[in-house]
Structure formats: structure tokens, C-alpha cells
Amino acid sequence: MQIQKDKMYAMLRKGMFGLFVVLDLFALKACSGPEAPQETPVQQSNRIIEFSGHKWLVRNSNNDKQGPGPNYFLDSEENVWVDDEGRLHLKIIKKEGIWYCSGVTLLRSHGYNKYVMYASSRLDQIDENAVAGFFVYGNDTEEIDIEFSKWSKTENENSQFAVQPSSKVDNKFRFNMESENGLSTHFFDWKPDRIEFASFNGHVDVNLEEPLNHWVYKGADIPPDDEERLKINLWLFKGSSPSNNQEVEIIIDRIEIL
Known part of the structure; x- marks a missing residue:
């Protein structure tokens, strides 16, 4: 009973x-x-971190090569972590003979806005085969980039502002950045009819300081506000090894969405 x-x-x-x-x-x-803000679907195995007051999905290519590059991406604490000061570290590491790149994606889309990144490492001195990117991505033709790389050519300038497809005339602005004290600030201000880009030495108030490099894009390829996500990544151009065969690291102090 x-x-x-x-x-x-x-x-x-x-x-x-x-x-x-x-x-x-x-x-x-x-x-x-x-x-209502939409969020990226998350698999149970995905690693989520908190940085600058936001939740980020850490990229993992599951032992497959993926673009850009193509490269292997790993979500381990060895190559993606937030330190005790709240700074984000992204690293390219070598494990068992394989180079693993890193990347994070903001879970929420914030649409038209000003996106500001405060860097605390020498983005102007990363290995010439490495690429550090701060960007909003919807797909390969709906993308806004600030990138730091010499694209495997020692004589190249080390930075660029770009709107994809960057192969089109007037969709890219290249320049040399010199970060005197290891600190720099960068932003893109995305609006329906224009995108303004700027870079500064040091950590500055972007609304008060004069930029060292500045570009305004008003072309036909401004992405629509359609659930694009902010991303930060560190990868190897064409999947090549670092030119000095050493691990590569960048440090981001914080980001702001204004």
C-alpha cells in the first residue's frame, strides 16, 4: 500500500x-x-567568461581548422583568461606540436553603438604572422574591423581600419601605430550612415582626446544592425607558425560600449 x-x-x-x-x-x-536582446545559442560544453561586465563565449574549434587562417582554436585557461585585475588575456599557444589560436564573442548583440577597446600590451609589436582583431561580425560581408598585423610582410604597416569586403577600393585604411608605453585605445562608432574609427596612444577619454589615426567610412558596405556580435581574436595569418616560433599574447584592459 x-x-x-x-x-x-x-x-x-x-x-x-x-x-x-x-x-x-x-x-x-x-x-x-x-x-528583447538576443543571445548566441550556447552548447553545454562551451566555456563562458565574464569580462568588462559582459559575458563572452570562448571559441573552440574542436580540433578542426576553421577560419580565419584557417587555424585551430582552443578555449582552455592556458590561452584565454581574465586576470586578478580584470584584464582579458588572449594567447596563441603550442601544444603537442600544434599552434592553437584564441577568440571570444560577446553573447549579446548591441547594434549601432560606439565600441571602445583599451589595450594593455604592444599590439604594434605582435609577431608579423599574427593578427589581433577587435570587430563586429555578422558574416564575411557584414563586418567592421580594427586589426593589428603586418600580414606576414615585415615592411607592412602594422594596423588597419576596415569594412568588409576589405578588398574593395576605399573599404580599408592602413596606418602605423606606435604604442610608446604599451597602452593604446581604439574605437569604431557604428551608425546607419557612417562608421568612424580612431586610435590613440595611452588609455584616454575618446570624447576629449585628439586621435593619432582617424578614418570615417561612408561607403555602401555599412553592415545593417542585424544581431552582429562584438568579437576579439588572436590568430595566425594563413595558419602559419609565428615567425620567431614563440607564443603570442595580447592583453585587453577593458572594453566599453557607449
């Missing part, structure tokens, strides 16, 4: 749990109107 009662209570609890799940799903659906 007691066994039958226990079974009955178990079924009752199960039924009530199912009801609560249905109610929760209904509530979520009711709140997901067009004004």
Missing part, C-alpha cells in the same frame, strides 16, 4: 514539474519580442 502511495506522489510531482517547465517556456516566449 505504501509503495503505491509513493508512486502516486512521484507521478504527481513529475506532473507539476512538467507544468512549471511549460509555464517557464511560455514566459520566456512572451518576453522575446523584437526589443
